[in-house]
Amino acid sequence: MNMVLKQSIDSDEACARTQVRAGFSLPAYYYEAAERYAKDMAIMRETSWFLSGHASRIPKTGDYFLIDIDNESIIVIRAKSGAIRAFYNVCRHRGSRVCLEQSGHARLMICPYHAWTYDADGQLVGAPDMPAWFDKAEYGLKPCHVDTVGGMIFVSLARGAAPSFEDFTAKMKPFMELYKPENTRIVALDHLSCPANWKLVVENFAECYHCTASHKEYGRVHDLAAMMSYTPEAEGGWLQRLKASGVWREGVLDDISSPHLQAGMQMLIGRGALSGGSTGKPMAPRLGELPEWTGIWTAVVFNPMSQVAFYDDHIILFTFIPRGPTETDCVLAWLVRDDAVEGQDYDPAEVAYMWRHTIAEDKKICANNQLGVASAAYQPGPYSSTETRAVETVEWYLRHFVDVDAQ
């Protein structure tokens, strides 16, 4: 196709739709157009829960952290009752951000502009020199939907009712109960800004076709061939052993009709490894009620943006948060048992090592992918036979965000 002509077509969604082809990556329009990104976000805010952290990060009343989703800043705070609450970080006076630090402790949240002051329940408790009609009770911080499962905190930006949290978490609970994430705490936290559209990031995370070429360190410990040949029906010595010990959980693999495209699956690490650090050896005390070192890891995909990896001795929370048409935050948190002692039972640098290394590689992959997609020479390319989950992620996106089925 003439390149000038291609560029003008890519700027138009109606024409982009005609280029959608089953089994091929998306037309560039979907990966870069600002108006398409705005539509994605309008839908995502009503339909999605975002994994936002873990309760261990805010143990005391007034402890808080911020999570930024698209152009919103959300305050997640431990309220006076001990419950976890979330509020839009928007002052009810004239709209300034109230909390400016990414995390901290604030018995009172004081807006830096004119010092309106809110308590940990979001109530306005101080507003100097306001007229007599003014009622502080009507000017609390606006609440944001928040809920927790296994200590993991999720927020939803839905303007009306949030999607059912019960439905969202039901299928994932059998996997989590093995590891008891509610009895863990964060020992490392990374925040990377990736210059790529959110779909390139979640597609990349849905396939391991790139692992051999791009994740040599990960592949040194994890047996990629064993992982890629996984099917829920797979049988083998390890599977029978896990079934006998009660660790085995039936795999979950949603099809594209699902609003959240969830997955839960257990995979062999391989090569005799018992955990996912640099040596494959255990790095921390075993989690939950695991009866033995299993040699597996469990992937729990709540939705493409919110994923969790459970190893026998640590947990990794992955959140991919759209921040702009070609910008996505990758937030990773590593957790170990809450009674583990640093320096004695675990080394946080070792616990975080493998995925700190791997996500840096993924950031580079996605950035290069975005650069190529921006070229006039880009045209959608065919997925391999092992990128099935990436294909489903694209088809799920088209179905639920664009209202189109790939042909």
Ligand code: FES
């Ligand atoms: Fe917050 Fe004025 S904008 S006190």
Ligand code: FE
């Ligand atoms: Fe990767």
